Amino acid sequence: MNHKVRELGQHEAMPVGWAPVQSSARGAVDREIAEAAYIEYARRYGTDQSITRLCERGGFSWSELVELLYARMTTPDAGREEA
Secondary structure (H helix, E strand, O other): OOOOEEEOOOOOOOOOOEEEEEOOOOEEEEHHHHHHHHHHHHHHHOOOOOHHHHHHOOOEEHHHHHHHHHHHHHOOOHHHOOO
């Protein structure tokens, strides 16, 4: 998989297959990355807020993505659970 990060123009629509990331500049990551982070998010906080709703609200921040993905990689069995 070739995961990408991209910066979006101020009025550029969110491309299909991408998820927004909160930052001072408007950015996005492959939706697969956001979904992987969401698995850890859902494990911790539940699924009351879906990945789609998170994206509608602006997505994860960069620090949240790093923290959630790191936890998913280093927590026993965390990577095996699907949200």
